[in-house]
Amino acid sequence: MQYLGYGSGRGYPHDHTVWPAAGFAVLVMDTRGVSGTGGMPGVTPDPHGGSGPQVPGFVTAGIHDPERYYHRRVFTDAVRALHAAAAAPGVDPARIAVAGGSQGGAIAQAAAALHAHLPGPTPAAALIDVPFLTHVRRAVDITDSEPYRELVRYLSTRRHDVDEVFATLSYFDGLNLASYGSVPALYSVALRDPVCPPSTVFAAYHAWPGPKEIRVWPFNQHEGGGTEQRGEQLRYLRDLWG
Amino acid sequence: MQYLGYGSGRGYPHDHTVWPAAGFAVLVMDTRGVSGTGGMPGVTPDPHGGSGPQVPGFVTAGIHDPERYYHRRVFTDAVRALHAAAAAPGVDPARIAVAGGSQGGAIAQAAAALHAHLPGPTPAAALIDVPFLTHVRRAVDITDSEPYRELVRYLSTRRHDVDEVFATLSYFDGLNLASYGSVPALYSVALRDPVCPPSTVFAAYHAWPGPKEIRVWPFNQHEGGGTEQRGEQLRYLRDLWG
Amino acid sequence: MQYLGYGSGRGYPHDHTVWPAAGFAVLVMDTRGVSGTGGMPGVTPDPHGGSGPQVPGFVTAGIHDPERYYHRRVFTDAVRALHAAAAAPGVDPARIAVAGGSQGGAIAQAAAALHAHLPGPTPAAALIDVPFLTHVRRAVDITDSEPYRELVRYLSTRRHDVDEVFATLSYFDGLNLASYGSVPALYSVALRDPVCPPSTVFAAYHAWPGPKEIRVWPFNQHEGGGTEQRGEQLRYLRDLWG
Amino acid sequence: MQYLGYGSGRGYPHDHTVWPAAGFAVLVMDTRGVSGTGGMPGVTPDPHGGSGPQVPGFVTAGIHDPERYYHRRVFTDAVRALHAAAAAPGVDPARIAVAGGSQGGAIAQAAAALHAHLPGPTPAAALIDVPFLTHVRRAVDITDSEPYRELVRYLSTRRHDVDEVFATLSYFDGLNLASYGSVPALYSVALRDPVCPPSTVFAAYHAWPGPKEIRVWPFNQHEGGGTEQRGEQLRYLRDLWG
Amino acid sequence: MQYLGYGSGRGYPHDHTVWPAAGFAVLVMDTRGVSGTGGMPGVTPDPHGGSGPQVPGFVTAGIHDPERYYHRRVFTDAVRALHAAAAAPGVDPARIAVAGGSQGGAIAQAAAALHAHLPGPTPAAALIDVPFLTHVRRAVDITDSEPYRELVRYLSTRRHDVDEVFATLSYFDGLNLASYGSVPALYSVALRDPVCPPSTVFAAYHAWPGPKEIRVWPFNQHEGGGTEQRGEQLRYLRDLWG
Amino acid sequence: MQYLGYGSGRGYPHDHTVWPAAGFAVLVMDTRGVSGTGGMPGVTPDPHGGSGPQVPGFVTAGIHDPERYYHRRVFTDAVRALHAAAAAPGVDPARIAVAGGSQGGAIAQAAAALHAHLPGPTPAAALIDVPFLTHVRRAVDITDSEPYRELVRYLSTRRHDVDEVFATLSYFDGLNLASYGSVPALYSVALRDPVCPPSTVFAAYHAWPGPKEIRVWPFNQHEGGGTEQRGEQLRYLRDLWG
Numbered sequence A, B, C, D, E, F: 001m002q003y004l005g006y007g008s009g010r011g012y013p014h015d016h017t018v019w020p021a022a023g024f025a026v027l028v029m030d031t032r033g034v035s036g037t038g039g040m041p042g043v044t045p046d047p048h049g050g051s052g053p054q055v056p057g058f059v060t061a062g063i064h065d066p067e068r069y070y071h072r073r074v075f076t077d078a079v080r081a082l083h084a085a086a087a088a089p090g091v092d093p094a095r096i097a098v099a100g101g102s103q104g105g106a107i108a109q110a111a112a113a114l115h116a117h118l119p120g121p122t123p124a125a126a127l128i129d130v131p132f133l134t135h136v137r138r139a140v141d142i143t144d145s146e147p148y149r150e151l152v153r154y155l156s157t158r159r160h161d162v163d164e165v166f167a168t169l170s171y172f173d174g175l176n177l178a179s180y181g182s183v184p185a186l187y188s189v190a191l192r193d194p195v196c197p198p199s200t201v202f203a204a205y206h207a208w209p210g211p212k213e214i215r216v217w218p219f220n221q222h223e224g225g226g227t228e229q230r231g232e233q234l235r236y237l238r239d240l241w242g
Helices: A068-088 A103-117 A135-142 A148-157 A162-170 A174-178 A196-209 A226-240 B070-087 B104-117 B135-143 B148-157 B162-170 B176-177 B199-205 B226-241 C069-086 C103-117 C135-140 C148-157 C162-170 C174-179 C198-207 C226-241 D070-087 D104-118 D136-140 D148-157 D161-170 D175-178 D198-207 D226-241 E070-087 E103-117 E136-142 E148-157 E164-172 E174-178 E198-207 E226-241 F069-089 F103-117 F136-142 F147-156 F162-170 F174-178 F198-207 F228-242
Strands: A095-103 A124-127 A184-189 A212-217 B097-101 B124-130 B185-190 B214-215 C098-100 C123-129 C185-190 C212-217 D099-100 D125-129 D185-191 D213-217 E097-101 E125-129 E185-190 E212-217 F099-100 F126-129 F184-188 F210-218
Touching: A068 D161, A095 A103, A095 A184, A103 A124, A135 A148, A135 A162, A135 A196, A148 A162, A174 A196, A174 C212, A184 A196, A184 A226, A184 C098, A196 A212, A212 A226, A212 D136, B070 B104, B097 B104, B104 B176, B124 B226, B124 E136, B135 B148, B135 B162, B135 B199, B135 C226, B148 B162, B162 C069, B162 E148, B176 B199, B185 B199, B185 B226, B199 B214, B214 B226, B214 E136, B226 D226, C069 C103, C103 C123, C103 C174, C103 D175, C103 E185, C123 C226, C135 C162, C135 C198, C148 C162, C174 C198, C185 C198, C185 C226, C185 E136, C185 F198, C198 C212, C198 D185, C212 C226, C212 E136, D070 D104, D070 E198, D099 D104, D099 D185, D104 D125, D104 D175, D136 D161, D148 D161, D148 D185, D175 D198, D185 D198, D185 D226, D198 D213, D213 D226, E070 E103, E097 E103, E103 E125, E136 E164, E148 E164, E174 E198, E185 E198, E185 E226, F069 F103, F099 F103, F103 F126, F103 F174, F126 F228, F136 F147, F147 F162, F174 F198, F184 F198
Parallel strands: A095 A124, A124 A184, A184 A212, B097 B124, B124 B185, B185 B214, C098 C123, C123 C185, C185 C212, D099 D125, D125 D185, D185 D213, E097 E125, E125 E185, E185 E212, F099 F126, F126 F184, F184 F210
Antiparallel strands: none
């Protein structure tokens, strides 16, 4: 299972040849309502969108109500896509990994964590790179980069809604979700990442109760380990599943 | 009638004291779905939102279908707000002006133009400052500023949707709408405006068939005439209505 | 009494309708020698200017001599304008508030504080938003924004004049002046303000010996509380004066 | 044959799975002396480097002597890599395409063009995306982006060496090399490309005498057609070779 | 005679060793009221300053009155300094050159041109590099760089003062002054100069009726010919005076 | 002896008149392989360059091998240039000072330190301004400016080479070299220097065991003390040598 970063669409099959080339089937989940910016196009609508006022972006869409928050639908998509993957022909349901970087890391982290409370197949591993939407309260204080800045822009005008906004986010914050993580997880973090600050990633990593490893890239920004991390992931799954 | 610029919310009564101080009642239309960034908060939801994929922002929301395009709802709000204003106690329905700058200028322009095809009260004047969403095809070619750049970001990934996107926009482009404008209009344009380039504003001004004047501010950017234009508007309405 | 921010001119009556709309008479003091940039024009000359070398700007004008420092004239103007306001017809001299943000906050703070040593009417309240020229020595160390950076640019060339410059500034520093503040004061501070850093504002607030309140805006930059702070001020004066 | 963009290293096999997934063998040529920045690492030294003074970068390395210019060695590598590819087991020497974007586009263009004067196998197709080092004299006048700006920085100090520098570059300029191109070529160009301006790409395309097509991406910058262009290339080769 | 660029102070004798090393005595005129930014300190006050409102900077100081405009005093200083130089011991009054770059170029140009209408010694040559304050009306339209931008900032608020401002400037514009230039002049211009655009420099050069040469630096910005131009000047004076 | 900053070429005799004007002969060492950017041209080739992969720049050239690292050749040049200076006619070998700022400061520091282990003449004083390549491990962590950033860019892709890179650098790091410094040294440091952070300069200064002084410029960036420091140096040598 591959989840996508903020603003990326699903693209085409030829955009996702790495996993098949290594012998894994891959299912890519298009992030609903996202068209893609500068890269791969997405085509999946978000018919249930449309809610309260927001600033442009997907971080504040529906932020005043956990029931209508955009990421509720995205995380639900993620779990259901996992079920779809498990039911696909030729897939061993006991050997499904969820993977993603940035927003995709948040989704993978959530999908892996949420299964603990859900019926149906469970992922067997989680590959979580530089996850977004994790320890949000700290992130907005220490970084000025998008997409966390979307929250700051929102709260700079909705000056009285700070508590309500963070109450909604608490249901989706990777730091909280990670504490339900029981499957083996391979995290990565970049020490110069201005988008998803390292301390927010370490916080989630430390909260994850299952077996875990983390790769630390000291000279990288949000690109993280890049191709090296991809190699780490291939080796990790090989070691895990023989 | 006051319409708001892109990203601005309705704020509070004390944000709109100029017109009352000059003896005009004012009705401010909150732009649906917009929270406000860095300034006045908006509170009006957009319950009918939620459609195809988009990049963050309100320019590409629903862009693949004129029936579902975000500005269809906004322009409809504008016309209906005009009706509400006309029906308000103490308002002379024959002396209603629509006004706005930037996105608000686009809305005022649309509201003034659309009444030609609609039953109900008509505005008696239009005050249109540095309007956005006007001669869009040209704008995206000559400026790199937001919010026009939102279209460029969208089309940079949706490479095959250029014709479809501009087909939708043609229903909302101020250049087309201005050609229905019959009421007296006071435009303003700033010759160094990187957000709403002057040639796109002049195009709409020249297309407007009704009585019209334009104030040209040679050394200004998107702030346009600012307080001077406000003074021009006060004098213009005074001259118009005695 | 309204004092203006750095670089702003007095504008026109229609730029100052908020206070009258709320039932207060308002006197706006044009800041001498300032034309206004990008906004409201100012028209008041500074005939006594012209002194030692400076870098462009008003922070270093006359900086080598407290007798000739630009802000000496501005603060004197502020006190005299206060006297003029008190003598105006229809004004209750016991109910005058001084108000301003940024440089205007510095002027309001100074005007409120200086009356302790001066004959004549005293303001009854001070509304001080994100004040500039306050705890200057700290400000130049922790922010790189204009107009504090004007001092840094000056001292980067006048390398041997550091002590002399700060000696002059000590007469005008809001941190020192605040310690004379005895009237009720409503401060505001923005925790992400890069122009007037929050610690410099808190320093003055804590130094103010009179009755005081402060509104803290955690997600705002130099715009501070904006329209919300304006609402706070209206409520504050209403509570104070019934 | 895949050539790499400016500053990119060869990376790992898992960085190059697209072509194999589509049924093509792929040989990636590491660009000598380039370590890679922010992405894939390169490991190939440039033992013959070391020459006259230069500014940091590979565009001005050896610029005073066509015999010692850096790109002479790179283009030679490209031709020899082509020979190596043709001799590899399982490769049909009659069905080799050279491909690359940006600097890689310059190398592919050069490799395809130079074979006309060289013994040995010839490429059967060229896939040239947004090529760099093409119509250089024009490029330095109309763009301020790196890596063309490296030349401007050099000539801003070597003020008397303009003619000599462009004399060296004339041996390597894609506009000149393209005129030897006889094999089928699929170009791509992005109309908002600030790095390799479109007019420089069109110039080479028009100079190419062999069969040719070009894909024009109107809303893209240097990323060009991205995944869409990749799809075009896959279709193009399929059509060409059945 | 050496005049200084905008914002530069006179510094120390060891900042001006080039001319003496080449056998010329040098008199450096401190620009009044200027402290220097980031470089050489200036110490000369401008006691006659202090006039109408302005934006920070020396371009708009006194701009509403040719009698009180800042550059009137500076140009007068320049002529008087020339007289002082001519009267200094060891100076051959028939072999005085005025020199400067940027604002210093404007001053040198003015000093050389004004002598035609003045009694007293005349300079024998003018070395004018990338002069500022020349063809100002065009400059503000084609560049957005400081210090020309100071005028734009001023006029963006003083929207009704455009004609008056340019009327004042017409007395000091190098394009007008150059037409009085009768002594041999060596100009320089940089084709990528964003501060003093080349067309404004060429305009003055063409207006200069006396004997003249110009060095054109195609790859330079406002640094112009730098050390190469210094060499040109040394050769030029040597050729002129044997 | 004058060594040059990063990217500067040797220029012309008229670029180096300060020291002769003060009575000192000066020998300027061109930094090999450096053409100069935007300023003085350099003409000295680096025939022994050409080694492993690198990112553009001179900091990572040969970084994998202390024997082939670029600065090995530069520091060797510096020592040999010192010998050449000592042998020049009219030079008192007992009164040679090495001097430089930034990269030139690194070279001067190295040249002064290395003589302790070398036969031949020794410098009698070192003038070291804001030295580069000093306490490198700390510098890359606290500054994001070039040229230190060149290392970060390199290591962001060469993720596994961190130890090897710093092992090479340890032979050239000014912090290590300074500990061999026995001659009188005048350092300077600028407290706002983003290029060579002050803590890295202080570290070297404290490590220098010989007689030493340091000038601290609190409001300056990488320009350091500029003309004031030059004055300090002239006085320092005068005091030292009578």
